[in-house]
Amino acid sequence: xxxxxxxxxxxxxxxxxxxxxxxxxxxxxxxxxxxxxxxxxxxxxxxxxxxxxxxxxxxxxxxxxxxxxxxxxxxxxxxxxxxxxxxxxxxxxxxxxxxxxxxxxxxxxxxxxxxxxxxxxxxxxxxxxxxxxxxxxxxxxxxxxxxxxxxxxxxxxxxxxxxxxxxxxxxxxxxxxxxxxxxxxxxxxxxxxxxxxxxxxxxxxxxxxxxxxxxxxxxxxxxxxxxxxxxxxxxxxxxxxxxxxxx
Amino acid sequence: xxxxxxxxxxxxxxxxxxxxxxxxxxxxxxxxxxxxxxxxxxxxxxxxxxxxxxxxxxxxxxxxxxxxxxxxxxxxxxxxxxxxxxxxxxxxxxxxxxxxxxxxxxxxxxxxxxxxxxxxxxxxxxxxxxxxxxxxxxxxxxxxxxxxxxxxxxxxxxxxxxxxxxxxxxxxxxxxxxxxxxxxxxxxxxxxxxxxxxxxxxxxxxxxxxxxxxxxxxxxxxxxxxxxxxxxxxxxxxxxxxxxxxx
DNA sequence: TCAAAAATTGACGAAGCGTCAACAATAGAC
DNA sequence: GTCTATTGTTGACGCTTCGTCAATTTTTGA
Numbered sequence: 375x376x377x378x379x380x381x382x383x384x385x386x387x388x389x390x391x392x393x394x395x396x397x398x399x400x401x402x403x404x405x406x407x408x409x410x411x412x413x414x415x416x417x418x419x420x421x422x423x424x425x426x427x428x429x430x431x432x433x434x435x436x437x438x439x440x441x442x443x444x445x446x447x448x449x450x451x452x453x454x455x456x457x458x459x460x461x462x463x464x465x466x467x468x469x470x471x472x473x474x475x476x477x478x479x480x481x482x483x484x485x486x487x488x489x490x491x492x493x494x495x496x497x498x499x500x501x502x503x504x505x506x507x508x509x510x511x512x513x514x515x516x517x518x519x520x521x522x523x524x525x526x527x528x529x530x531x532x533x534x535x536x537x538x539x540x541x542x543x544x545x546x547x548x549x550x551x552x553x554x555x556x557x558x559x560x561x562x563x564x565x566x567x568x569x570x571x572x573x574x575x576x577x578x579x580x581x582x583x584x585x586x587x588x589x590x591x592x593x594x595x596x597x598x599x600x601x602x603x604x605x606x607x608x609x610x611x612x613x614x615x616x617x618x619x620x621x
Numbered sequence: 622x623x624x625x626x627x628x629x630x631x632x633x634x635x636x637x638x639x640x641x642x643x644x645x646x647x648x649x650x651x652x653x654x655x656x657x658x659x660x661x662x663x664x665x666x667x668x669x670x671x672x673x674x675x676x677x678x679x680x681x682x683x684x685x686x687x688x689x690x691x692x693x694x695x696x697x698x699x700x701x702x703x704x705x706x707x708x709x710x711x712x713x714x715x716x717x718x719x720x721x722x723x724x725x726x727x728x729x730x731x732x733x734x735x736x737x738x739x740x741x742x743x744x745x746x747x748x749x750x751x752x753x754x755x756x757x758x759x760x761x762x763x764x765x766x767x768x769x770x771x772x773x774x775x776x777x778x779x780x781x782x783x784x785x786x787x788x789x790x791x792x793x794x795x796x797x798x799x800x801x802x803x804x805x806x807x808x809x810x811x812x813x814x815x816x817x818x819x820x821x822x823x824x825x826x827x828x829x830x831x832x833x834x835x836x837x838x839x840x841x842x843x844x845x846x847x848x849x850x851x852x853x854x855x856x857x858x859x860x861x862x863x864x865x866x867x868x
Numbered sequence: 869t870c871a872a873a874a875a876t877t878g879a880c881g882a883a884g885c886g887t888c889a890a891c892a893a894t895a896g897a898c
Numbered sequence: 899g900t901c902t903a904t905t906g907t908t909g910a911c912g913c914t915t916c917g918t919c920a921a922t923t924t925t926t927g928a
Contacts, residue, residue, distance in 0.1 A: 410745035495810040496743040498657035544818035549829030556803020563742040566759045571791035582796030589832030673877045
């Protein structure tokens with residue numbers, strides 16, 4: 375009995391030293407996914423682990439830190455996917471479309487990450503968290519931005535894109551980012567899009583993104599090239615989903 | 622003493638019957654504006670009014686209902702402003718720009734409304750509220766959509782715009798909506814945009830909106846017409862701000 | 869004037885966050 | 899192997915907030 379108990383305790387300890395932090399985050403992720411921000415509950419995290427609340431607070435100063443840690447994981451994952459897309463072959467505008475495909479795959483494969491990022495932006499979580507973690511977040515945002523901006527620069531340098539003097543590559547990325555982010559938020563949080571007349575938000579987003587880049591005269595124009603097919607190809611090759619998902 | 626007390630009570634009663642609901646909302650608005658979602662506190666609302674908590678719960682079933690009521694006010698206000706913009710004179714694309722100006726003015730003049738709408742979308746408030754209020758919200762969304770869609774239809778019918786067969790007017794509106802919403806969220810919730818290279822998000826949004834509509838070949842193109850000036854004019858004439866605000 | 873109906877109150881239960889004094893396990897010295 | 903210092907763990911507790919409800923006050927209208 376004592377031996378049994380001791381062995382169990384030791385094995386638990388081993389596990390904990392390696393995995394506890396990510397275990398906390400896994401559980402938190404699940405809770406947020408099933409019940410949103412208000413479903414995230416410190417006591418329940420403790421209950422779902424084999425640990426008490428106090429121990430959780432040794433890893434994270436408060437609830438918001440957990441949320442920000444999750445958001446950070448989300449950004450890391452997005453950066454990985456964006457980088458893979460940016461490294462794909464093709465002309466710059468094709469690679470930008472690949473980024474779009476990455477963003478789409480990100481939403482489909484990690485919906486909890488998307489939710490968490492939304493939360494961090496709307497509920498005032500920011501000011502309750504530690505400066506270190508905030509800095510980490512900003513850093514990720516900058517890296518993500520840099521990846522996409524460099525594609526726009528490539529477009530300019532190969533002569534596919536010529537921006538007017540008052541528009542910077544960063545502005546273009548801001549446009550893509552805005553449309554993607556806004557479109558995804560609306561698509562995932564408006565329950566009556568179909569009633570409004572938007573049966574296929576994913577498709578509409580593609581059309582609008584094409585129009586945006588066509589508006590900047592980025593060659594080849596969407597009339598000269600089948601970007602939809604490219605997006606499909608990239609998604610299947612770089613970001614294969616577990617199950618194919620209708621849009 | 623008794624008379625004094627009775628008179629006060631009666632006057633309070635008069636006020637209450639007319640104003641109580643909007644008084645609750647006013648206070649709630651202020652709390653959200655200063656301290657976000659978590660700053661909204663039923664006990665403090667009660668304290669700031671001359672009433673007790675129980676009375677507030679006679680007007681609103683729960684906290685979320687207050688939030689949704691505020692969101693509803695926001696939408697009503699936005700519809701008013703959108704309608705004014707839609708009724709302005711000019712060619713259809715100019716009127717669409719006027720809608721953009723309205724959205725901008727809305728954000729500047731009613732920041733709390735913007736915050737509330739964001740909250741309703743991200744924190745899972747929806748399922749805790751009454752079906753009636755939810756229906757009201759959907760209705761507003763549809764009306765708002767209809768206003769803008771009719772401008773796009775006007776553009777088509779006067780021959781300024783010719784959409785490809787796979788794109789509907791609703792899709793175009795979805796694009797404008799996405800970009801505006803996404804851009805505004807990013808601009809108001811990213812504290813390090815300047816570090817990222819976006820010094821003037823408002824200006825960038827204009828450029829991107831121009832590119833989007835240019836991409837659909839909506840005449841007159843942004844190269845043929847000064848839409849920025851139009852936006853400025855509309856904002857000043859239709860939506861004069863209390864104090865002129867830098868972007 | 870008075871009883872029935874309606875409005876108002878705030879104490880209360882429930883639930884959640886974060887703390888901390890007490891307890892347990894481990895490491896290291898001898 | 900034993901003992902002490904350090905480090906880790908626990909859950910009861912204080913505090914805050916939501917939403918309820920029995921008791922009380924006010925209003926209505928007969």
